[in-house]
Amino acid sequence: MWDELRAHHAQVADRRFEALVDADRAAAFSAQAGDMLLDYAKTNIDATGRALLIDLLEQTGVAAKRDAMFSGLPINETEGRAVLHTALRNIDGGPIEVGGRDIMPEVLDTLARMENFANDVRNGRFAGQGGKITDVVNIGIGGSDLGPAMAVKALAPYHDGPRCHFVSNVDPADIAGVLRGCDPATTLVIVASKTFTTIETMTNARTAQAWMGQVVADPGAQFAALSTAEDKTAAFGIDPSRVFGFEDWVGGRYSMWGPIGLSLMIAIGVDGFRSFLRGAQAMDTHFKVAKWSENLPALLALVGIWHNQICGHATRAVLPYDNLLSRLPAYLQQLEMESNGKGVSMDGADLEVPSGPVVWGEPGTNGQHAFYQLIHQGTRVIPCEFLVAARGHEDDLHHQHQLLVANCLAQSEALMRGRDLDAARAKIADRFAGDELERQARHRVFAGNRPSVTIAYPKLTPFVLGQIIALYEHRVFVEGVVLGINSFDQWGVELGKELATNLQPVVEGTQSADGKDGSTAALVGFLQKNGV
Numbered sequence: 414m415w416d417e418l419r420a421h422h423a424q425v426a427d428r429r430f431e432a433l434v435d436a437d438r439a440a441a442f443s444a445q446a447g448d449m450l451l452d453y454a455k456t457n458i459d460a461t462g463r464a465l466l467i468d469l470l471e472q473t474g475v476a477a478k479r480d481a482m483f484s485g486l487p488i489n490e491t492e493g494r495a496v497l498h499t500a501l502r503n504i505d506g507g508p509i510e511v512g513g514r515d516i517m518p519e520v521l522d523t524l525a526r527m528e529n530f531a532n533d534v535r536n537g538r539f540a541g542q543g544g545k546i547t548d549v550v551n552i553g554i555g556g557s558d559l560g561p562a563m564a565v566k567a568l569a570p571y572h573d574g575p576r577c578h579f580v581s582n583v584d585p586a587d588i589a590g591v592l593r594g595c596d597p598a599t600t601l602v603i604v605a606s607k608t609f610t611t612i613e614t615m616t617n618a619r620t621a622q623a624w625m626g627q628v629v630a631d632p633g634a635q636f637a638a639l640s641t642a643e644d645k646t647a648a649f650g651i652d653p654s655r656v657f658g659f660e661d662w663v664g665g666r667y668s669m670w671g672p673i674g675l676s677l678m679i680a681i682g683v684d685g686f687r688s689f690l691r692g693a694q695a696m697d698t699h700f701k702v703a704k705w706s707e708n709l710p711a712l713l714a715l716v717g718i719w720h721n722q723i724c725g726h727a728t729r730a731v732l733p734y735d736n737l738l739s740r741l742p743a744y745l746q747q748l749e750m751e752s753n754g755k756g757v758s759m760d761g762a763d764l765e766v767p768s769g770p771v772v773w774g775e776p777g778t779n780g781q782h783a784f785y786q787l788i789h790q791g792t793r794v795i796p797c798e799f800l801v802a803a804r805g806h807e808d809d810l811h812h813q814h815q816l817l818v819a820n821c822l823a824q825s826e827a828l829m830r831g832r833d834l835d836a837a838r839a840k841i842a843d844r845f846a847g848d849e850l851e852r853q854a855r856h857r858v859f860a861g862n863r864p865s866v867t868i869a870y871p872k873l874t875p876f877v878l879g880q881i882i883a884l885y886e887h888r889v890f891v892e893g894v895v896l897g898i899n900s901f902d903q904w905g906v907e908l909g910k911e912l913a914t915n916l917q918p919v920v921e922g923t924q925s926a927d928g929k930d931g932s933t934a935a936l937v938g939f940l941q942k943n944g945v
């Protein structure tokens with residue numbers, strides 16, 4: 414199945430895809446889910462390529478796997494778990510069974526408890542020992558940080574609750590910087606950890622507990638916990654009334670739809686949070702019912718597979734022309750790379766194609782003045798994914814928003830068209846001549862023929878953010894199924910964690926570095942000499 418695609422690619426690789434972009438192509442190579450548009454006309458995928466890519470979905474059984482996921486079957490085979498983050502946003506849907514038991518009553522009950530607590534925090538019924546909560550500090554890392562941190566930033570125009578801060582890094586600079594700006598008597602600390610064992614989070618949580626204990630009589634009363642491990646939250650001293658649990662069928666990087674989203678709910682209120690869930694739910698329905706040629710997550714996955722596994726482009730840039738989405742690239746790094754950065758398929762065999770790509774990016778237009786040079790003229794092709802809203806939230810500054818949109822569209826056009834040597838010469842012929850004209854002109858050539866997709870939407874509301882995140886989740890799922898990997902485990906993070914635990918006493922000087930490799934021992938020596 415890969416061979417046919419490779420053969421097709423070999424036939425079309427050298428053409429300029431701009432020639433494909435006639436008046437009909439935009440309609441034929443785009444699709445909509447509700448009022449969200451995915452345009453992939455500026456790629457080298459033609460009707461034959463798309464048909465072959467859709468064949469790939471058929472042959473790898475994406476539809477059956479999708480239905481298995483939504484119905485609660487244990488598709489996370491290496492951990493023996495169902496994958497049901499979609500249940501957390503199934504607020505208007507029917508029952509979902511796991512092991513013969515309908516899980517929806519429990520999901521909705523937890524949602525209702527979260528809503529009561531969020532309302533209490535927002536209206537002051539739940540107060541700190543010095544009065545109404547002014548600041549919420551979410552302590553968590555990875556999936557217990559990136560989702561809510563990204564979403565709280567993205568939905569800043571909807572904030573009407575207390576200030577929200579996020580502490581993730583074990584680097585003391587992180588927590589010290591956040592706590593410095595908070596009053597312990599009016600701060601709520603949320604310890605977010607699925608396992609409640611993650612060393613960074615537990616270390617920061619104890620630091621926050623000690624900080625609060627210097628001022629208030631009962632620090633535990635201003636702590637809440639979000640976790641699957643209720644025994645451990647109790648041992649930490651957090652009252653069960655402020656513990657919001659979830660089950661192991663919610664993966665860390667897929668968890669912001671449930672308790673891990675509590676900080677977001679407190680920031681924007683329960684209606685805004687429900688709207689966020691509804692946006693995701695709408696994308697779930699679209700993913701389930703739309704045929705592949707009109708299915709946004711499937712199409713985004715096919716574009717990703719074409720560029721990475723077929724064309725061999727090892728990275729993709731996510732470029733939101735929406736400053737509110739400034740943390741989206743970081744969030745997607747975990748979602749995509751922790752999910753699909755794997756070298757063996759579900760049955761343990763080596764992958765026959767490369768694993769998922771390196772994902773990176775920054776908001777436009779900042780990126781334009783930093784790394785776009787390489788995107789336009791570097792020797793490697795970097796497929797780009799632009800995100801852009803028709804309207805911003807600043808109606809009085811709409812002219813600035815229009816300039817932002819023009820920049821976004823200009824970049825994808827420039828990547829596709831490029832500028833050839835004749836055009837480069839013509840641009841500077843009034844200033845240079847002869848050999849100097851040739852030399853100068855070559856520096857001003859843009860190869861063009863560089864692919865991009867654009868995701869466009871009316872405005873970044875809670876609903877639209879839900880759509881965007883669910884779109885990317887399902888894209889990752891489809892890519893994972895096609896590669897034959899398990900997108901829901903993360904064994905690749907374990908080795909480093911084990912070695913860090915072994916190295917801690919060595920760094921502290923209570924154990925010698927004997928037995929460590931020469932480089933590590935020398936680094937420990939240098940750092941110890943300098944006061945570690």
Ligand code: F6P
Nearest residue numbers: 555556557606607608611665906
């Ligand atoms: O180390 C990786 C990881 O397990 C992520 O998958 C997860 O999101 C993160 O650590 C945090 O885990 P926890 O929520 O259990 O603290």
